[in-house]
Amino acid sequence: MGLYVSNITSDSQVVTDVKVLVPDAGVRRRMSRVIRMAVSTAVECVGGIEGIDGLDAIITATGYGCLADSERFLRNVISDKEDLLNPTPFIQSTFNTVGGQIALLRHNHCYNMTYVNRIHSFEDALLDAFMRAEDGEGGRMLVGAFDERTDSQYEIMKRMGLWRKHDCGEGSVFVLLTSQKEDSSIAEVLEIDFPSDSIGEQDIAQRYGCSDDDVILYNVCCTMEIYPTISASVFAQAVEKIKKGASKVLVYNEMWGMTPTVVILGCIV
Amino acid sequence: MRTAVTGLGIVSASGIGVYENLEALRNGRSGISDFPRILETSNMLPVGEILLINEELAAVAGIGAGKNLSRTALLGIIAVKEALKDAALPDGLRVGLVSSTSVGGMDLTEHFFAEFMNDSSSGRLRDVVMHDCCASTEAIAAYCGIKGYRTTVSTACSSAANAIMIGDRLIRHGILDCVVAGGADALSAFTLNGFKSLRILDDKRCRPFDQTRAGLNLGEGAGYIVLQREALLDKVPYCFLKGYANRNDAHHQTASSEEGNGAFLAMSDALSKAGISPDQVDYVNVHGTGTGNNDLSEGKALKRLFGDKIPYFSSTKGYTGHALAAAGGIEAVYSALAIKYGQVWPNIHFSEPVSELQLVPQTSLLEGADVACVVSNSFGFGGNCSSIVFAKD
Amino acid sequence: MEQIIQELKEHLIEELNLEEITPEDIDAEAPLFGDGLGLDSIDALEIILILEKNYGVKLSNSAEAKPVFYSVKTLAEYIVNNRK
Known part of the structure; x- marks a missing residue:
């Protein structure tokens, strides 16, 4: 599951x-x-x-x-x-x-x-x-x-x-x-996290076990135009990266003074 | 593993706090006033209004002057503080908040917008920063010291019931040990005029499940319950949250289906999830808004599910008015109290059963009953139908 | 009467956002609800407003008023009979 x-x-x-x-x-x-x-x-x-x-x-x-x-x-x-x-x-x-x-x-x-x-x-x-x-x-x-x-x-x-x-x-x-892996599956949602505080750029990779090959996308850096649910559009970009061969992509969503969220996508294995 | 209900908090037209609400229910005393006294409106229609201005609510909530919180947030803070005090949680638990609202900070936005409409550089920004739904949740969490995961849902009049369901899931999945769940909504010119434009506001007191019912009375308030992992209990809880279901009527944007499909599915799924058969249900706190459509549809669903063995049922909208997103929270509190005190709350303003249904709600206070299992219904626009099952054990 | 029927059709198209429908497409005697134009209870509320705003005619949403809502023609007749 x-x-x-x-x-x-x-x-x-x-x-x-x-x-x-x-x-x-x-x-x-x-x-x-x-x-x-x-x-x-x-x-x-x-x-x-x-x-x-x-x-x-x-x-x-x-x-x-x-x-x-x-x-x-x-x-x-x-x-x-x-x-x-x-x-x-x-x-x-x-x-x-x-x-x-x-x-x-x-x-x-x-x-x-x-x-x-x-x-x-x-x-x-x-x-x-x-x-x-x-x-x-x-x-x-x-x-x-x-x-x-x-x-x-x-x-x-x-x-x-x-x-x-x-x-x-x-x-x-x-x-x-x-909830089941299917032939059509293109990525897996590995983790959804709600940290209680900002995480510095240098700490994210270590905290979430990302290697140098893994991709980290920051919502405020991925786009010029933002709206409250912009992280869904960054999630879509993450899925694209997986499709193009990335094995793990992390979406870091933090803006407007709210605590961050972290979503980790992995390739289908 | 069971999820226990260990704390209750409520503010409604029937009173501030559990005690005042309980007294109103026991005495069949409606909190509905003939017309709005606090809300600025030209609509002289009955409403379930809390007769305190925002500054007075802030004082009740123990918040210093000049904070400019929305009325929804103030009502939420009062109820959540009471619920947490009641639960007296042991230290070290991971506590979260699942809140819900349909108007958010609309009471302040209305002031802002009247000025902004004429000149886009005018209107005080501090009156619009609390507009979105999330702002009230964040304010409640901040003033009540809730530091864990929190979220906000809005599914019209079924909102708080859905918040309670999500709260249970968060505990079961080990994300939190304890969740304060419910909803808050303030009266606003926006919603009062909205329901007026739908022509479903009664110009007299609402009469749920009565043949002469002619619409709902809008209300305001907040109702929250504290859900706690059973393994972490250090006292006897009010009851346990045994089951729930969220189903969509998928019939029309605002109207309920004639056969009450969504209501039937929500109640029957909630009971099967709880592992309880319909004949074990002692009391149904119905949605019962007093509109022609809701009560007929919900009544049909009751008959489909319970056959000719309908349990005691009553609508408590006659006490509080319809407090929209908060309704499911207020009624969850009333349901837990029914179990704890072995009482069934009278459905006030009832005299004649609906001709198509011939269903008679409980109209006087039933005392000394063994209320072991209660179903609470909350239905809303967009077809959202949710039912929650509470049980003594 | 004919003029009111024509006006009503235009109001319905405008207020109810009837896409790709012209006044000529609406049969004045055909049912508005159910099989006809496929209107629903929300449209009934909007029609009440069309009558009140444009003709000063009040109409309730009760069962007795149901025959008035039947078609554009019955609405027009109601306007003619109740206009001040």
Whole structure:
């Protein structure tokens, strides 16, 4: 029993039209931009909408959730003075909207969880999948992260001084995991750790038993554009490194004053 | 190995702390007020509001002036402090926190945004730094001295029940010895108007499982339980967490399926995980929001699972209102208290059974009962359905 | 009446985000819910707002109001009869 990566998809890799991925126009029409982005990534990751049928868990992770809809509803509450408000943005604003939508697409009744723990959300979701696999309840699990950029969020975080070194990004990454090694397995999740303090660059390799050939990826160094769940996108880069022959890749996620997380991926042996 | 419940902490419209809540339940006294007195809103609708302003809540929490914490965080700190004091954990345990919320720091964001909307350089930043859900968890951990692993979940109205499940897993997998798990949510103009836009707020007191029910009353509060590895117990616990399940109704974004599929699956899976048969259940603390749709759907699920041998059941939303993410935490506390005191809490404001169901909840305080096994239900938007099973041993 | 029907179709397309549907595609007498346009309970709430915001006509979401929601035509008739 372990945790194996069977497929991983980032929003930039979604090539199929959303109308093909989500054929029901009735389901599509209410989806905001971020929901469209995340659900499309999820469906592409499981190889088309029918792929949702075989899932035993849908676990999503987001730092800020469906920000644009939250903002739209809040704006309406204030400007329309709490009168005659459209319910749709309120319904779409909840953090579990994406997870719920994926289940709804194929009426999948499986375990459905949403983590909203800022920069740790994706790692918390991975840990959940890891524990389910160890408990023998794993099967096929879809774990995904998403966050959207809005003008207001950009402006507010700019005033907080958060865009000095990086720019404000957005994105979604979904990973299909299995608890058994399969022919399609491309990497194994070896460890998910939540150290209580920062670890200096010189100490990481020793602490996690990395050799000179192993790769260490730092989330804040891997990308110019960041968002709360950016480490999911660095995790995707780590999977790519494994595909290209690395035997072990460590993702070190630390930013915005939060304690770090460490995820270690290994090649299939 | 079993996971024990060793501490309880609660703040709701029915009172601050376990004692006040217990008195309200025993006397059938609702904490719902006719209209909001603390929340700034033009909606004169009944709410389960805690009648203290943020500065007063901070004083109750023992936090000095000028900290500007969100109302959600303040409610969470009060409840978690009580739960930890109650548990009186021995030294040296690895203690973590699994918290949940649906509005996070929205009460402060609303103030910020009203100014920011007109001028993007205005609005105090200190009113928006606590916006995200994680901020309340971090504040609770900091003020309650919780240093181990912590996380935050948000699955609408089933959130706290899910937090409790994750807490148990973290203990079973040896990551922590002890977890404080539950949820907190403050009333906000955002959620009050949100539920109003869905036209599911009753303009009178909510009447769960009653034929004349016309919607829910929104509430606020926090409810947390301390979960502890059985091997590390040094006192008699309230009860044990025996089983749980999280299933998705997958019927509609907001509405529950007519046959209560998600609710049925959650309850039946939770019981089988607990190794308990339906006829061993003594009491079900139902989700019972008082909306036409929820109560009908949940009632159908109860009938499917228990047949004509329905255990005692009641909704406690009439005391607290629907405190969203906190509801499952508040009701986990009520469930543990039912086991400890051998009492079943009355479902207030009930007079006539739903015609399609003909189910009658417990309407008076049942005392001296052997409440050995309780199921607590929490369902939410997005189809999230979770059930938790607590048992005496 | 015809004008209200036309307006209503446009409002529905706009407010309910009916992708790739033109007013001509909507049969004024066809059912809006279930098999017809496939609308659901959330759309019913949005339709109530369309009536109230644009025509000042109040409509409740009760069982008695169900026949009004049947089609674009029944909605238009309700507007004509209840407009002040």
